[in-house]
Amino acid sequence: MNPENNCFYLKNIVCTSYYPINGKLFRFDVMKIHVMIKRSFAIIACVFMLLSGGKAMAQSVATDDLPRFHAMEDSMLITIDSMYDAFIPDTRTEYCERFVKQLVRTLKMPNSYYFTFDKLKDKINILYPDDNAFRVFNWSVAPTEVTQRYYGAIQLPQEQLKLYGLSDYSSELGKGLEDSILSNNRWFGAIYYRAIMHEVNGRKIYTMFGFNGGGPISNKKVLDPMTFTDNGVVFGAQIFGVPSENIPQQRVNRFILEYKKGVNVSMNWDDQLKVIFFDRLSSQVNDPNRKYTYVPSGEYDGLRWTNDQWTMVHDLIPVQILKDGEAPSNDVMK
Numbered sequence: 001m002n003p004e005n006n007c008f009y010l011k012n013i014v015c016t017s018y019y020p021i022n023g024k025l026f027r028f029d030v031m032k033i034h035v036m037i038k039r040s041f042a043i044i045a046c047v048f049m050l051l052s053g054g055k056a057m058a059q060s061v062a063t064d065d066l067p068r069f070h071a072m073e074d075s076m077l078i079t080i081d082s083m084y085d086a087f088i089p090d091t092r093t094e095y096c097e098r099f100v101k102q103l104v105r106t107l108k109m110p111n112s113y114y115f116t117f118d119k120l121k122d123k124i125n126i127l128y129p130d131d132n133a134f135r136v137f138n139w140s141v142a143p144t145e146v147t148q149r150y151y152g153a154i155q156l157p158q159e160q161l162k163l164y165g166l167s168d169y170s171s172e173l174g175k176g177l178e179d180s181i182l183s184n185n186r187w188f189g190a191i192y193y194r195a196i197m198h199e200v201n202g203r204k205i206y207t208m209f210g211f212n213g214g215g216p217i218s219n220k221k222v223l224d225p226m227t228f229t230d231n232g233v234v235f236g237a238q239i240f241g242v243p244s245e246n247i248p249q250q251r252v253n254r255f256i257l258e259y260k261k262g263v264n265v266s267m268n269w270d271d272q273l274k275v276i277f278f279d280r281l282s283s284q285v286n287d288p289n290r291k292y293t294y295v296p297s298g299e300y301d302g303l304r305w306t307n308d309q310w311t312m313v314h315d316l317i318p319v320q321i322l323k324d325g326e327a328p329s330n331d332v333m334k
Contacts, residue, residue, distance in 0.1 A: 061111045069115050072106040080123045089143045096141045096151065103137065103153070104163065113157040129195040129206055132157070134228075138192050140214075148214040150189030154233060164233050170214060178252040179244050184233040188254070189214065190222055194269055198239075200308045203227060205237055207310070209267065215258075218292040221267040223255040223276070223303075223310070240303070241311045255303070255310070257281060258291035265296055276303040277316055 061069065076099060083095035106112060113135070117126060124139040138152040152166035168189030173180060182188060190210025197206050205225050212220040225237035236253035244250045259265045259281055267278035279296035287293060302316035 059111070059114065061115050065109060065111070069106065069109065069112075072102065072109075073117060073119055076102045076106070077119060077123060080120075083141055092141050092143050100151070100153075107155060107163060108161055112161065113155060125191055125193070127192050127195060129197050131197055131204075133197075133204070136192055136195075140189070140191060146216055150191065150212070150214070152187070152189075152192075154184070156228075166233075170212060175246060178254055178256050179246055179250070180236060181253060182235040183231075184235075187235060188212070188222065188224060190220075190224070195226075196269060198305060198308070200239065205239060207239075208235075209269070213261075215261070215292075217261050218258050218294075219261055219265070220259075221257040221265055221278070223267070225254065239309045241309050257294075259294040259296075260284070260292055263295050273302075274304065275313060275316065276310065278302065 079095055079099045079102060083092055083099055086092045086095060106115075109115075120126065124137060127136045127138065128134075134154050134156050136152055136154050138150070140148055140150040142148045150166075150168045150170070154164040154166065156162040164184040166187045166189070167185050169182065169186040170177075170189045173188060177188060180188075188210075190208075190212045192208050192210045194209035195206045196209075197204055199205070205227050208222075208224045208226050210222045210224060212222060223240075224235050225239050227234045227237065238251040238253055240252050240255050242252050242255060244252045257265055257267055257278060265279045265281070267276065269275075270277055277300050280299040280301050281294040282297040283290060284293045284295055299315065300317045302313040303310040304313050305311075
C-alpha cells in the first residue's frame with residue numbers, strides 16, 4: 001500500500017485531499033485503494049514476541065538468499081488476500097495470524113532488514129523514517145463491517161533481529177487518549193503514513209502521523225510521539241504546545257483530530273513551509289462534545305517545530321475578504 005496524501009479510508013471509497021499551495025487550496029482525488037481492516041490481536045502480539053529472536057544481520061542481503069526471500073514474500077501475498085477478503089469473515093483473523101508467523105519467519109533470515117519487500121508493500125504499509133533507524137510493518141483487518149483492528153511490528157536494524165509487536169489497545173482508551181502514555185503492548189492502533197524525527201535533550205522523538213478508522217461513527221487522525229527505551233517502545237510525550245481538554249493545566253501527550261465518519265480531513269507535512277497543516281474542524285450541530293459531528297470548516301491551522309515542541313499556528317491560510325475587482329494575494333501563508 002502507498003500511504004501518500006494520508007489517504008486511508010475504507011475500501012471502495014475515493015480519497016480526496018486538499019493541499020495549500022501559494023495560499024490557495026487545491027483538490028486532489030486519488031483512486032480507491034485497498035485498505036486493510038482489523039480484529040483481535042492478543043495471539044498475534046505473542047507471536048511477534050516469541051518468534052522474533054536472534055539471527056545475525058549484515059548490511060545487505062546475500063545473493064544466494066534472494067530466491068528464498070522472494071519465495072517467502074510470494075507465500076505471504078497469498079495469505080494476505082485471504083486475510084482481507086475471505087468469504088467467511090471470522091476466518092480473516094486466522095489468516096492474519098498465519099501471515100504474522102510467515103512475516104516473522106522471513107524477518108529472522110540473515111540481513112532481512114535490507115530486503116525491501118517490494119511486492120508486500122503494495123498490500124501492507126511499510127514505513128521508514130528519514131534516518132532509517134527502524135521500519136514499521138502496518139496493516140488492519142476487518143472481520144465485519146463494523147469491527148476493525150490494527151496490527152503492526154517495528155523492526156530495528158541490529159545484528160540480532162529486534163522486533164516489537166504492536167498490540168491495538170485503542171478501544172480501551174476512551175477520553176484519556178490524548179493524555180495517556182502508551183507502549184507497544186498498549187498501542188493506539190493506526191495506519192502510519194509519515195514519521196518525522198527531532199532530538200529533544202539528546203533523545204530522538206519520532207512524530208508518527210496516523211489514521212484510525214475503527215470507530216463506528218467517527219474517524220481519527222493522530223500525531224503520536226514515539227521513543228525507544230531499554231524496556232521497549234513508548235508512545236506519547238508532551239511535545240505539543242496544546243492544552244489537554246481533560247486536564248487544561250497539562251499539555252497533551254498526542255495530538256488528535258476526531259471527526260465525522262465519511263468526511264475527508266487532511267493532516268500532513270508541508271516540506272516547503274516546514275509545517276504540519278490540518279483542517280480546522282467545527283461541529284455541524286454546534287456541540288463541541290460531539291466529535292462525530294465535526295467536519296472541515298474550510299480553514300487551516302498548523303503546527304511548527306520551535307523550541308523543542310510543536311507550536312500551534314492559527315489561521316495558517318487566512319481567509320481573504322476581497323472587494324469587488326480585487327485579486328487574491330498569494331502572500332498569505334504564515
